[in-house]
Amino acid sequence: MTRSIKIKRTAFSSISAVVVLAASQGAFAHTRLETATVPEATRVHNALNVSHGCADPTGALAGEGALKNQPTRGTTVVFPNAISYLPIIGVDSTSDGKGTAKVYTPNKADAYYTPLAGIGQLIHTGGPWDYTNIKVDALKNKDGFWAGGAPYDQTISTYVQVAFYSAAVTIAPTSCARSVTFELAVADICDLTAKSPNIGDAQALFWSPIPNFEGVPGQPFGAGVGDPARANNPVPVGPKFSNYDGWSNGDKVGMGAATAKAGDGWNSPATLKVTRDLVKNPLPASCTGNAGKGDDVYIYPSAEQINKELPVWSNPDQTGSNYWK
Amino acid sequence: MKNTVLKKILLSTAILLSAGFSSITLAHSGGATLGADASATDLASVTCYDDGNGPADHLLIAVEDGSAPIPGLLVNMQAFKDNKMTNVTDPVSGDGNSSPEAMLRGGNGDYRISVNKTNTGLRDFEVTFHCETSNNIHTGTDINVLQVQ
Numbered sequence: 001m002t003r004s005i006k007i008k009r010t011a012f013s014s015i016s017a018v019v020v021l022a023a024s025q026g027a028f029a030h031t032r033l034e035t036a037t038v039p040e041a042t043r044v045h046n047a048l049n050v051s052h053g054c055a056d057p058t059g060a061l062a063g064e065g066a067l068k069n070q071p072t073r074g075t076t077v078v079f080p081n082a083i084s085y086l087p088i089i090g091v092d093s094t095s096d097g098k099g100t101a102k103v104y105t106p107n108k109a110d111a112y113y114t115p116l117a118g119i120g121q122l123i124h125t126g127g128p129w130d131y132t133n134i135k136v137d138a139l140k141n142k143d144g145f146w147a148g149g150a151p152y153d154q155t156i157s158t159y160v161q162v163a164f165y166s167a168a169v170t171i172a173p174t175s176c177a178r179s180v181t182f183e184l185a186v187a188d189i190c191d192l193t194a195k196s197p198n199i200g201d202a203q204a205l206f207w208s209p210i211p212n213f214e215g216v217p218g219q220p221f222g223a224g225v226g227d228p229a230r231a232n233n234p235v236p237v238g239p240k241f242s243n244y245d246g247w248s249n250g251d252k253v254g255m256g257a258a259t260a261k262a263g264d265g266w267n268s269p270a271t272l273k274v275t276r277d278l279v280k281n282p283l284p285a286s287c288t289g290n291a292g293k294g295d296d297v298y299i300y301p302s303a304e305q306i307n308k309e310l311p312v313w314s315n316p317d318q319t320g321s322n323y324w325k
Numbered sequence: 326m327k328n329t330v331l332k333k334i335l336l337s338t339a340i341l342l343s344a345g346f347s348s349i350t351l352a353h354s355g356g357a358t359l360g361a362d363a364s365a366t367d368l369a370s371v372t373c374y375d376d377g378n379g380p381a382d383h384l385l386i387a388v389e390d391g392s393a394p395i396p397g398l399l400v401n402m403q404a405f406k407d408n409k410m411t412n413v414t415d416p417v418s419g420d421g422n423s424s425p426e427a428m429l430r431g432g433n434g435d436y437r438i439s440v441n442k443t444n445t446g447l448r449d450f451e452v453t454f455h456c457e458t459s460n461n462i463h464t465g466t467d468i469n470v471l472q473v474q
Contacts, residue, residue, distance in 0.1 A: 114435035117469045139470040168374030170434045
């Protein structure tokens with residue numbers, strides 16, 4: 001009898017530990033793509049995974065240990081568009097894939113890849129939110145999508161997934177790019193009533209691409225006051241990049257306050273990396289980046305595109321009723 | 326509230342579908358109006374890829390001029406890839422028939438397609454474009470619009 005009770009208690013404790021661990025992993029996971037690396041010239045049935053909710057709005061659980069347990073009501077996603085906007089492009093020729101040595105280039109995007117828009121295209125599959133729509137530029141090229149509706153209980157972090165196709169991107173044969181990485185702008189929204197700039201981590205999580213690398217005009221971008229506590233992710237003092245960088249003072253209101261610090265997803269965007277087919281599309285012989293293995297190219301949406309297209313509108317072309325901004 | 330939101334979404338989509346040279350009109354066709362200037366040119370990028378039916382071998386194009394005929398005013402369409410180019414012309418405007426098809430063999434990747442005309446005057450046109458395998462099986466075809474004039 002005693003042994004049976006002891007076994008049951010041990011089993012229960014183990015289960016509890018797993019649940020806590022899962023919740024912790026979920027709380028610290030980020031919104032990312034299901035398939036983050038794809039080969040060139042291949043359309044992929046992909047998905048955006050929202051991994052957890054927003055911060056506790058009471059602020060009682062501020063800090064890195066906070067469980068992100070407020071229900072997510074929707075997400076909005078923008079992929080870089082190089083037809084109607086000028087994305088910011090960084091080329092890394094020396095860090096061998098780490099992305100730590102990007103250098104700004106004024107070269108146009110078509111020097112590195114095509115197509116120049118339509119990188120992510122929503123699939124209407126009937127899951128998980130009732131309301132969805134695409135986002136388009138002025139020429140009706142697809143730039144992203146939004147999905148929203150019922151709030152999902154995130155007391156224990158649970159993935160919410162939105163399906164889309166990532167485009168068959170071709171890396172320019174004449175370029176030295178061995179990879180092209182698209183940096184997505186994403187906002188996971190928990191409070192539809194909160195409007196920019198009064199949005200903190202309790203209202204929305206911004207997984208924001210911040211082009212803080214050599215040569216980018218205006219960089220370094222960052223919070224109004226750097227947070228020395230984030231020693232492993234230093235936030236340089238500087239201006240905002242877009243209206244949706246994601247600043248938070250940890251609970252309710254963010255952006256611009258003297259105590260502002262980078263939000264949970266600041267400069268932690270979801271990415272889509274396209275790798276070159278070195279057999280069918282070999283590097284030119286003159287390429288020297290990364291000891292001849294090729295350059296890694298990074299495409300950031302412009303601030304103009306993020307500011308215009310990340311908000312949620314009833315129509316794809318940013319007209320009609322505004323649901324979130 | 327939910328029904329109102331849903332109705333708005335459906336209505337917006339319908340309006341967008343009727344707007345013309347758009348990647349979400351009928352699959353692999355698109356229409357627009359070329360501006361009055363003789364030099365007016367519309368430009369788009371068509372991406373051919375293997376959607377499971379096999380790698381693309383070529384792009385097929387055709388154009389139909391839906392406007393009333395005007396002597397000396399015809400609509401052309403070109404496709405360009407890898408230093409190769411082809412052209413088609415709708416020989417009779419407004420007869421409900423498109424130009425002959427033209428093929429540009431360029432495999433997977435991005436083709437540029439353009440539409441222009443031979444003289445001043447507005448022209449309503451519709452293009453069709455299909456990426457096909459070497460066995461003439463339809464395969465992955467996507468479009469992005471680059472220029473509308």
